[in-house]
Amino acid sequence: MKLHIPDNIVAVKPYPPGKTQAELEREYGITGSIKLASNENAWGPSPKVVRALRSALTAIHRYPDSSSHELVHGLAAKLGFDVDEIVLGNGSNEVIEFLVKAFVREGDEVISSHPSFLMYQKFVQVHGGENYIVPLKDMCHDLKVIQEMISEKTRLVFLDNPNNPTGTSLKPLDLYTFFSKVPESVIIVLDEAYVDFMDNDKQLDIFSLIRNTKGRCPIVSLRTFSKVYGLPGLRIGYGLMSREIAGCLNKVRQPFNINHMAQVGALAALEDNEYYQYIVDVTRQGRAYLHAEVESLGCTVYPSQANFLLIKVRGVGQVLYEALLHRGVIVRPMGAYGFSDCIRVTVGTEEENARFLEEFSGCLKDLSYV
Numbered sequence: 001m002k003l004h005i006p007d008n009i010v011a012v013k014p015y016p017p018g019k020t021q022a023e024l025e026r027e028y029g030i031t032g033s034i035k036l037a038s039n040e041n042a043w044g045p046s047p048k049v050v051r052a053l054r055s056a057l058t059a060i061h062r063y064p065d066s067s068s069h070e071l072v073h074g075l076a077a078k079l080g081f082d083v084d085e086i087v088l089g090n091g092s093n094e095v096i097e098f099l100v101k102a103f104v105r106e107g108d109e110v111i112s113s114h115p116s117f118l119m120y121q122k123f124v125q126v127h128g129g130e131n132y133i134v135p136l137k138d139m140c141h142d143l144k145v146i147q148e149m150i151s152e153k154t155r156l157v158f159l160d161n162p163n164n165p166t167g168t169s170l171k172p173l174d175l176y177t178f179f180s181k182v183p184e185s186v187i188i189v190l191d192e193a194y195v196d197f198m199d200n201d202k203q204l205d206i207f208s209l210i211r212n213t214k215g216r217c218p219i220v221s222l223r224t225f226s227k228v229y230g231l232p233g234l235r236i237g238y239g240l241m242s243r244e245i246a247g248c249l250n251k252v253r254q255p256f257n258i259n260h261m262a263q264v265g266a267l268a269a270l271e272d273n274e275y276y277q278y279i280v281d282v283t284r285q286g287r288a289y290l291h292a293e294v295e296s297l298g299c300t301v302y303p304s305q306a307n308f309l310l311i312k313v314r315g316v317g318q319v320l321y322e323a324l325l326h327r328g329v330i331v332r333p334m335g336a337y338g339f340s341d342c343i344r345v346t347v348g349t350e351e352e353n354a355r356f357l358e359e360f361s362g363c364l365k366d367l368s369y370v
């Protein structure tokens with residue numbers, strides 16, 4: 001076979017997904033493992049979502065509603081936006097790709113941070129754009145350097161707030177000041193996958209950022225049903241943006257990108273305010289508990305506004321990760337993100353957090369990482 005594989009595709013490194021429990025149990029011949037590796041919601045979706053999904057099963061012989069009418073109207077009513085300011089994606093990942101597809105041509109520049117969510121750079125590579133990567137400063141996006149890097153060729157800037165994998169968030173005032181200095185031709189993509197877990201005073205006024213753009217850059221906010229709503233298996237996320245940008249994204253979208261189950265499940269999730277608040281509360285409590293307990297074991301824990309913690313250990317993160325696997329606990333090693341002395345741990349249920357702490361402190365002792 002003589003394939004002509006383009007250089008930009010050769011250069012793409014596959015995304016390293018978290019190990020699944022089934023994989024671990026098969027490989028190690030163990031049972032009863034726990035997974036705290038993919039920033040999932042450990043409690044699962046609302047029981048109302050599960051009920052809605054069961055009754056939706058009988059309609060899957062039909063193509064889904066291409067416009068996701070009910071879900072888009074539900075989101076618009078809840079968030080105060082117009083329906084044509086919302087674009088749904090097969091996970092917010094797909095909205096990231098829509099942005100790159102619609103706005104980035106060969107040679108165009110896209111700025112993102114390192115480390116941050118790996119998919120921004122991958123999509124840019126795949127679509128022939130140029131990645132400009134700014135190292136984090138004090139574990140946060142370096143807005144000053146990002147601003148200096150913006151050129152006439154810059155089309156998009158990706159900022160995940162909170163950042164994955166550090167969990168850190170930026171001060172709203174610093175972000176507002178930064179936005180006011182970015183030219184009108186550059187789209188700032190604020191990836192808010194973890195926004196629900198942030199302290200209220202750290203959340204931005206997204207509505208006015210998107211609506212009032214006079215004299216400054218447009219903002220796109222990305223949200224997902226994969227985290228607080230516990231629906232990563234359905235693949236559904238969305239972006240909030242101006243009508244003009246949404247119109248461009250809809251042109252590169254496939255007609256049936258949101259499957260029927262995702263539309264039904266997401267709408268039911270959106271309607272269950274009580275369950276949403278419960279997940280926000282238990283996640284914040286678990287985060288504070290894990291933070292304090294891990295710190296008391298002598299490790300550095302970065303201040304997280306998300307549903308996970310980045311933990312720096314006195315040793316090699318990959319070695320600790322493997323030791324935890326042997327004890328049936330899956331976390332995420334951080335070598336691929338450039339933090340070889342760190343692991344990332346998702347907040348779990350009370351029982352999962354206790355199990356993690358027990359196995360983690362056992363591993364630290366076994367490995368002399370204390």
Ligand SMILES: Cc1ncc(COP(=O)(O)O)c(C=O)c1O
Binds near residue numbers: 091093117193223237
């Ligand atoms: C910062 C960030 N953005 C986006 C995503 C993707 O979410 P989705 O499941 O909606 O594609 C993730 C997933 O972990 C993430 O961490």
